[in-house]
């Protein structure tokens with residue numbers, strides 16, 4: 001069955017590897033420690049970013065205070081207010097409403113997909129290296145990826161308003 005997050009996850013402006021991780025998340029297939037513990041792979045199911053709560057996908061996206069900081073920054077960058085209990089569902093709906101133009105909406109989705117990917121890599125890095133990186137670094141990486149990607153997505157079809165908007169964010 002086609003569900004509406006497909007527009008967000010498989011949007012053509014997304015970096016393909018970002019889409020793949022976002023797709024796994026929406027299917028509930030990311031191997032969080034909660035799932036690894038249930039499968040008997042690990043004995044500790046605490047989040048590797050904060051060591052305070054169970055690592056569920058809701059926790060990583062975006063209840064964990066570290067991922068929340070990344071999300072907050074990125075949403076602010078895009079001019080969207082982050083709610084107190086932002087989840088992947090509430091946030092993609094908000095991002096989807098930023099539809100002053102089709103190009104811009106696609107750009108917003110690409111940013112959100114990049115954020116999902118980088119938060120999961122952030123978590124993986126902590127998981128494999130026992131080092132929790134600074135959330136500011138993750139924000140920088142997301143912005144870099146988006147700047148790169150958007151440069152290749154802008155075409156002659158983009159109108160002046162959209163181009164101006166893009167030049168203000170990159």
Ligand SMILES: [Zn+2]
Nearest residue numbers: 047049050064
């Ligand atoms: Zn956490």
